[in-house]
Amino acid sequence: MQAIQLHQPASLADAAKLRSGNDDARFLAGGQSLLAAMKLGLNSATDLINLAALPDLAGIKVDGNRIVIGAMTRHADVAANADVKRLIPALAVLAGSIGDRQVRNVGTLGGSIANADPASDYPAAVVGLGATVRTNQREIAADAFFTGLYETALQNGEIITAVSFPVPEKAGYVKFKAPASRFALVGVFVSKGTGGVRVAVTGAAGSVFRAAGVEAALAGNWSAAAAKAVKLSADNLNSDLHATAEYRAHLIPVLASRAVTAAG
């Protein structure tokens, strides 16, 4: 790995300042994606800004009918949290399905969504629940957060502090794992709540997206059969060595129907 300068800011403001104006600087959360990319020569960062010492970035709070999860909260802690399991069990299931135990012990919610890997799990929950991403500057609605392949609405120097998830009436997440990496070949998050029905798909395209056809079907009839009956076009879906676009298009309604069943 390349030589680095490691910064240990004590406040969000200091962390943001270190990043602004330095294109070769990156925030370091768990490092599970960033260090791996640097070791492979895929990321040429020269300065890492460690968020680990910043106060109040990790933790899970129930706030009225929402669960607010700090950006530095690790996947294992979300998976094991009693409030998450009680109020949004699908989110606990999702967090517990990320990578493997060692990765879940280190990787964080903020790091995962900032990274916006097209096959990652959390984006499906953020969009599938209509969550709100909180940063040091503003609040960003889920639908506006993921903007493309590894791209988000975050500006240079903007730090995710937490994600606020509304508690749904029902929610379910099912992913078809790429067997070697455990990332989502396709993953579908379905929910029904005050904001209506939401169906978010990860792993199938350049970025997480809402499957409007499945949403319409489920809004009319919340049932596994209704989800499964939807036919989706393979246009704009990924084809790679793991699966063709047609296969992914086929999987989306199938997984959506299983997610509806899982939602109970």
Add this chain to the structure above:
Amino acid sequence: MTVNVTMKVNGQSVTAAIAASTLLVDFIREHLRLTGTHVGCNTAQCGACTVHVNGRAVKSCNLLAAQANGAEVTTIEGLAAADGTMHPMQAAFKEHHGLQCGFCTPGMVMSACELKGKLPNATDEQIREALDGNMCRCTGYQNIVKAVKAGLAA
């Protein structure tokens, strides 16, 4: 850039000035000369480098040593008693032939030890799922699952 790190490794406090980019596994193997922790893939896939940081199993090839600053680290060398008596999980791997070449074993054992107390009466299926971050190219896993089951029960 050089950073100072201090951590407790297998109960002993260590302090060193190291390059900021030093990975925890390199700190453990090259600086502390604790070579029981192995490097298989060096890409966070195989789990051979698994150690505990504050009681949690992590892949030490995918963490900076500086991220473990101030932490308690346990490596495979820290498991056996001072008189050499093996930890129950190590003993179970020996008893149940949970290893062949042994390359994956330190990581397997460290990973399995984290399950102690978390997965009482674990089923084979749960053990396989829990060991998903550890790969073995020799055993076919059957005896590893047996060993972990026995080690957790011991």
